[in-house]
Amino acid sequence: MGGAHQASSGQGGFALVELTLALLIALLVAVLGMRSWVNQVNDAQARAAAVWMETVHKAVLAYLQRHGPDIQEAASHDALAGAGYQDWRAPTLAELAAAGLLASGMPHTVRLTGGARIHVWRSGECPGDACTVEALIHGEQPLLDAHAQVDEAMVAQWLLAAQGEGAAVHPGEPGRLRGTRFSVNSTLPDGSVLPPGTVGMAVTAEHQALWSYLRVGDRRDPDFQGDLSLAGDVMAGGSGTVGGHLRIGAEAVMNAPCQPDRAIVQRDAGGLLTCRQGRWRPAGQFGGAFAYNHPFGCQNAEGVPTANLLTGGCSCARGTTPIMVYDAGEQAAQPQPGQPFLGRQSVYICIG
Numbered sequence: 001m002g003g004a005h006q007a008s009s010g011q012g013g014f015a016l017v018e019l020t021l022a023l024l025i026a027l028l029v030a031v032l033g034m035r036s037w038v039n040q041v042n043d044a045q046a047r048a049a050a051v052w053m054e055t056v057h058k059a060v061l062a063y064l065q066r067h068g069p070d071i072q073e074a075a076s077h078d079a080l081a082g083a084g085y086q087d088w089r090a091p092t093l094a095e096l097a098a099a100g101l102l103a104s105g106m107p108h109t110v111r112l113t114g115g116a117r118i119h120v121w122r123s124g125e126c127p128g129d130a131c132t133v134e135a136l137i138h139g140e141q142p143l144l145d146a147h148a149q150v151d152e153a154m155v156a157q158w159l160l161a162a163q164g165e166g167a168a169v170h171p172g173e174p175g176r177l178r179g180t181r182f183s184v185n186s187t188l189p190d191g192s193v194l195p196p197g198t199v200g201m202a203v204t205a206e207h208q209a210l211w212s213y214l215r216v217g218d219r220r221d222p223d224f225q226g227d228l229s230l231a232g233d234v235m236a237g238g239s240g241t242v243g244g245h246l247r248i249g250a251e252a253v254m255n256a257p258c259q260p261d262r263a264i265v266q267r268d269a270g271g272l273l274t275c276r277q278g279r280w281r282p283a284g285q286f287g288g289a290f291a292y293n294h295p296f297g298c299q300n301a302e303g304v305p306t307a308n309l310l311t312g313g314c315s316c317a318r319g320t321t322p323i324m325v326y327d328a329g330e331q332a333a334q335p336q337p338g339q340p341f342l343g344r345q346s347v348y349i350c351i352g
Contacts, residue, residue: 043157043161045111045112045154046112046154046157046158046160046161047157047161048110048112049110049111049112049113049158049199050158050161050162050163051161052107052110052116053113053116053137053139053162053166053199053200053201054162054165055106056093056096056102056116056118056137057137057165057201059093059096059101059102060091060096060118060120060135060137060203061203062101063091063096063099063101064120064133064135064203066101067080067083067085067088068133070083070088071088071120071122071131072122072126072127072128072131072133073127073128073131074088074127075127077089083099084098084099088120089120089121089190090117090118090119090120090190091118091120092118093106093108093115093116093118094108109140112139112143112154113139113140113141113143113199114139114140114141115139115140116137116138116139117137117139117140118135118136118137119135119188119189119190119192120133120134120135121133121134121135121188121189121190122134132205134202134203134205135203136177136188136201136202136203137200137201137202137203138177138194138198138199138200138201139198139199139200142169142195142196142197142198142199143155143158143168143197143198143199144197150170150171150196150197151197152170152171155168155170155197155199158199159179159199162179162199162201164180164181165179165201166179166199166200166201167179167181167182167184167199167200167201167202168197168198168199168200169186169195169197169198170196171196171197174186174195174196175187177194177198177200179202181202181204182202184202186198248264248265248266248272249266250265250266251265251267251268252265252266252267252268252273252280253267253268253280254267254273254280254281254282255280255281255309256279256280257278257279257280258273258275258278258279258280259275259278260275261275261276261277261278262274262275262276263275264283265280267280267282271283276310281310286320286349286350286351287308287310287316287317287318287319287320287350287351288308288309288310288311288316288317288320288349288350289308289347289348289349289350290306290307290308290311290313290314290315290316290322290347290348290350291306291314291326291345291346291347291348292306292314292345292346292348293306293329293343293344293345293346294329294343294344294346295343297314298313298314300342300343300345301341301342301343308350310350316348317350320351321350321351322348322349322350323348323349323351324346324347325347325348325349326345326346327344327345327346327347328344328345329342329343329344
């Protein structure tokens, strides 16, 4: 019986070890599963916050594209008050939304970074075209863990989600907001200091080229000098002057229907045509041609019209003068009995 008791005790101890091992494995799986779940939650928060700030970044970029030249010339911080911005150096999300640069329903805060603050500053020779305008968008609150320390893992996840557009103030280099594409001093021009753990995005000087093009009403070059290529129509209310060559690509056939009036095209047989009274007419000082018959008028003896195609009668187009180039036929003013009579034919061309 003693041996049986010892065997039973040994089996019980082995079962207890198995149970303990199973519990440890279950606990390990639960911990790993919890860590994976936490990582997924953190990753989702980081991606959401990065996408949100990227939307703000695009709005600030549009803000500088629209008002960059005005900011370059601004003499005071309220220079854009008429456009709805109390201080051009710090446009708010509400002001951007009111200007149509942000969706009206977009939230102004996210859980990870809180809201976003925007700083715009100038450098170089200001006011003037050589003035450089840059901007920074950063979260209102740094990314910290439960112990109020910089959450390096969350910062890394946010930077990864920002896809190279983001930067952060790291504890090892608290004086810079550094990323893969830009680096700025963590002490901003307005004197505010970004604490470690702050993340942000920037509109740098390289974006200034995006507003270097001329726009309607642009004060920088009212004469709009330089090369220009357009796919659509060009309309001007004043006169046009061309210092070089003028090339016309469209072609038309004389007397074919046309629009609009006074348009100019190439003639398929050479020269130019202008659109007058709904028909393509020769350009320049040529006013057409006609023949006048005495006594049959603006037709020959057989009744075939000899009118000017440009005027519809035996007359010249406005601004041109008839020049006789041919005159022959019967001298008699009236036909003679029994005699064929063709009349006297006079041909004119119209020259300006």
